[in-house]
Amino acid sequence: MERGAWSVEEPSVAVALFVTVLLIAACGLVYELVAGALASYLLGDSVTQFSTVIGTYLFAMGIGSWLSRFVGRGIAARFVTIELLVALVGGFSSTLLFLAFAYTEAFRLTLYLLVGVVGVLVGLEVPLLMRILRDRYDFRDVVSNVLTFDYLGALGASLLFPLVLVPRLGLVRAALLFGVVNALVALWSTWLFRDRLGARRSLWGAGALVLVALSLGMWRAGRITALAESNMYADDVILARDTRYQRIVLTAWKDDLRLFLNGHLQFSSRDEYRYHEALVHPGLAALPGARRVLVLGGGDGLAVREILRYPGVHDVVLVDLDPEMTRLFSTHPRLVALNGGSLRDPRVHVVNDDAFVWLAAHRDLFDFVVVDFPDPSNYAVGKLYTVAFYQLLARHLSRDGLAVVQSTSPLFARKSYWSIVATLREAGLATHPYHLYVPSFGEWGFVLAAARSAPYTFPDGLPAGLRYLTPREVPQLFTFATDMLPVPARVNRLNDQALVRYYDEEWSRIDR
Numbered sequence: 001m002e003r004g005a006w007s008v009e010e011p012s013v014a015v016a017l018f019v020t021v022l023l024i025a026a027c028g029l030v031y032e033l034v035a036g037a038l039a040s041y042l043l044g045d046s047v048t049q050f051s052t053v054i055g056t057y058l059f060a061m062g063i064g065s066w067l068s069r070f071v072g073r074g075i076a077a078r079f080v081t082i083e084l085l086v087a088l089v090g091g092f093s094s095t096l097l098f099l100a101f102a103y104t105e106a107f108r109l110t111l112y113l114l115v116g117v118v119g120v121l122v123g124l125e126v127p128l129l130m131r132i133l134r135d136r137y138d139f140r141d142v143v144s145n146v147l148t149f150d151y152l153g154a155l156g157a158s159l160l161f162p163l164v165l166v167p168r169l170g171l172v173r174a175a176l177l178f179g180v181v182n183a184l185v186a187l188w189s190t191w192l193f194r195d196r197l198g199a200r201r202s203l204w205g206a207g208a209l210v211l212v213a214l215s216l217g218m219w220r221a222g223r224i225t226a227l228a229e230s231n232m233y234a235d236d237v238i239l240a241r242d243t244r245y246q247r248i249v250l251t252a253w254k255d256d257l258r259l260f261l262n263g264h265l266q267f268s269s270r271d272e273y274r275y276h277e278a279l280v281h282p283g284l285a286a287l288p289g290a291r292r293v294l295v296l297g298g299g300d301g302l303a304v305r306e307i308l309r310y311p312g313v314h315d316v317v318l319v320d321l322d323p324e325m326t327r328l329f330s331t332h333p334r335l336v337a338l339n340g341g342s343l344r345d346p347r348v349h350v351v352n353d354d355a356f357v358w359l360a361a362h363r364d365l366f367d368f369v370v371v372d373f374p375d376p377s378n379y380a381v382g383k384l385y386t387v388a389f390y391q392l393l394a395r396h397l398s399r400d401g402l403a404v405v406q407s408t409s410p411l412f413a414r415k416s417y418w419s420i421v422a423t424l425r426e427a428g429l430a431t432h433p434y435h436l437y438v439p440s441f442g443e444w445g446f447v448l449a450a451a452r453s454a455p456y457t458f459p460d461g462l463p464a465g466l467r468y469l470t471p472r473e474v475p476q477l478f479t480f481a482t483d484m485l486p487v488p489a490r491v492n493r494l495n496d497q498a499l500v501r502y503y504d505e506e507w508s509r510i511d512r
Contacts, residue, residue, distance in 0.1 A: 016192060017133065018149045021126070023185050024083070025153030026160075027178040028122040031090035032057045033161045034175045035115050038097050040378065041247050041262040042107065047379045056112050057119040064123020071128060076193035079128045080203050083186035084210050086121045091179015091214045093118065094171045095224050102228040126150060132193060162244050167324075170242040172221045179214045183207055233260065239332070243324040250335075257334060258440075259300065261374055268440040269338055272302055275444065277469040278436045280306040282477060283368055283402045283448050284313075285459035290367035291315065294396060296355040296384075298372035299325035301339035307370070308342055309463035316348045317364070323352040355384060359392040366396055369403035375503060376408070376416070376492075382500040385420055386492050390427035390449070397451045403429070404448050410435050410484040411443040413506040419489035419499045424449050426491045432456045434477040435484065443484065 032053065039049035071078050093114045100110035126146060133142045165174040187207040190200050197203070217224070229237045235253035242248075249260040257269040267275065280303055284290055292315045293307050299320030307316055320326050329335045330343040330350075343350060351358060355373075371393070376382040383389060385405075393403060405424065410417040410433070417433075424431050424447055432448040448456060458475050492499035 016188070018145050020185055020189065020192070021129065021146050021149040022153035022156070023181055024086075024122075024125050024129075025150040026157035027086065027090065027182045027185075028118070028125070029154045029157040030161060030165070030178045031086075031093055031118050031122075031175060032115070033157070034094045034171050035097065035111060035118075037166070038094060038171055039111055042097075042101050053111070053115055056115045060116040060119025061123035064120040064125075065127050066123075067120065068124050068127035068131075071124075075128055075131055076189070076196040077198075077203065079125070079132065079193070080186045080189050080197075081206075082121050082124050082128070083182055083189065084203075084206055086118065086125070087179045087182035087186065087210050087214065089114065089121065090118045090182065091176045092217060094175040095217060095221075098172065098225060098228040102231040132196070166242050167244050170221070170225070172225050173218060176214055176217045176221060180211065180218070183210045183214060186210075232263070233258075239328075241324055241328075243322050245322045248322075248324065248328070252334075257338060264374065264377065265440065266374065267300065267302065271439045272338075273467045274436060275438045275441070276302045276306050277466050278434075278444075278477065279303055279372060279404060279406060279446060280370060281462050281466070281469050282434065282446075282459070282474050283404045284310060285462050285474075286457055287367055287400070287402060288312070290401075292364070292366045292368075292398075293317070294364075294366040294369045295319070296359075296369065296371045296373065296393075298370060299329060300335070301326075301329045301342040303370050303372050304342040304345075304348055305340045307368075308340075308345055308347065309465065314347055316345075317351060317366075318343070318348060319351045319353055319355050319358045321352065321354055326350050326352060356389055356392070359389075359396060362396075364396060365398045365401070367398050367401045369393060369397060369401070371403060371405040373406065375507075376497075376499050377503060377507075379497055379500055382492065382497040382503075383494060385423060385499050386494045386497065387423055387427045388494050390424050390429060393449075394427060394429055394451050399451070400454070402448055402450050404446055407433075407445040407447050408503065409441065409443050410445040410480065412510050413503055414484065414487055415489045415502040416499055416506055417445045417484075418486050419492055419502055421447055421486070422489050423492045423499070430454070432478065433480070435480065436477055 036050040036053040039053055043049055096114060097111060101107045130142055130146055133146070169177060187204065190197060190203050225240065226237060229240060229249060233249065233251045235251035235256070235258060237249055238252045239250040246261050251258045259266040284307065290310065290313060293313055295303055295316065295318045297320060298304065298318065299322060304316055304318060307313055326343060329339055342348060373384050374381055376385045397403060405420060407420040408416050421431050421433050429449040429451065430453040433445065434448065435443055435445040438444050460471060462469060462471055489502065490498035
């Protein structure tokens with residue numbers, strides 16, 4: 001057959017060949033995304049983790065492409081073997097990473113070793129496939145078609161990963177599923193390249209073993225994740241969910257419920273009342289005429305529970321990015337009991353949106369705003385602690401309104417705390433820093449902010465039924481010991497998130 005000309009019988013074979021390219025490209029990218037997402041969940045700082053994972057992966061692919069020149073004979077058999085290796089290593093990559101984090105001190109080594117191995121194998125795939133195809137088609141057509149389908153596969157994987165794979169399957173099953181796809185491609189290739197393969201039984205046998213191993217992994221994925229997380233968390237894991245935005249884990253020990261987002265503790269039910277009473281009441285009790293309240297973050301409904309103690313508040317808007325969070329805390333019996341059914345209250349309107357985007361798109365004014373985001377451990381969250389964000393926030397405050405921002409620990413992350421204060425001031429807000437002791441966290445900080453420079457007046461009274469805060473206690477929150485007093489700290493800006501770097505540096509010392 002003349003190169004570049006397909007016979008009447010061949011179009012279906014040609015389509016199958018290039019669909020193969022699409023599938024192996026999608027598989028390779030999924031393994032890369034799984035590694036980057038897991039590193040971000042477990043280590044924080046998503047920009048650093050994805051940057052280093054992608055860099056290592058591309059470098060390893062380059063090595064794989066270079067090594068392909070040394071594959072001389074039996075190219076088709078080598079291609080099938082490499083597909084099976086990619087299926088095995090890539091498919092079990094997330095499983096191995098979870099177990100490495102839970103049971104060893106070598107998570108980073110395991111991460112980059114796996115990324116490197118998968119990258120080398122993926123780097124071998126396309127050059128070998130192109131060498132097989134050039135014997136059938138014109139080389140110019142081979143290059144254009146292979147690269148076209150390669151990029152299409154990458155696009156498909158990048159869309160499927162956050163929208164379908166992670167929320168529906170989770171990271172462990174997503175990697176295993178694409179391992180199965182790789183193994184099926186290997187077996188399919190034994191038929192496509194049957195004219196270039198000698199004994200195919202050994203390849204079929206190896207493929208069957210890999211498929212069985214991956215299928216068992218899919219079947220036991222929940223057990224594997226539970227096993228890893230049982231060692232990662234001190235208490236029993238009663239709920240674990242992967243969403244488009246984060247990993248939600250709920251643990252329980254006797255009457256203590258604990259919420260973890262991406263491995264970071266958000267609250268313990270034994271002392272969360274201290275945190276949430278201090279978050280809400282010093283500001284809201286000082287605004288006897290407050291009617292409208294905005295909560296940014298706080299999808300657990302615990303801050304809303306405290307806000308609803310004020311009968312004068314008739315409208316609460318809660319903006320939280322993750323619909324799974326607000327759904328869980330609206331429906332799970334133990335969580336609804338904890339927040340008092342606050343998210344079901346008719347005065348509460350839940351919006352699932354990015355707070356930055358929502359503030360920019362709306363013009364509503366509020367008497368009180370609660371900013372209760374996770375700590376700025378990565379740049380995605382760090383943007384919600386920037387001058388640009390606080391300037392948007394200021395536009396939504398009524399003339400005498402107040403906002404409160406949870407601001408990490410002024411003791412353990414001193415520069416981080418005072419960076420948040422400096423950023424609020426740079427945004428034109430008057431600030432009133434304060435703190436309290438929460439047993440689960442230690443000393444924890446907040447900042448009250450006002451659109452105009454009016455003195456803050458301590459509230460005369462507080463709602464009935466509080467377990468910790470009293471009018472006598474409130475003034476003491478605004479006094480800082482010597483080791484928590486202000487220190488020079490840079491302002492956090494969108495294009496230069498100094499806060500995220502401060503946070504990583506300071507908390508890494510505590511975690512050692």
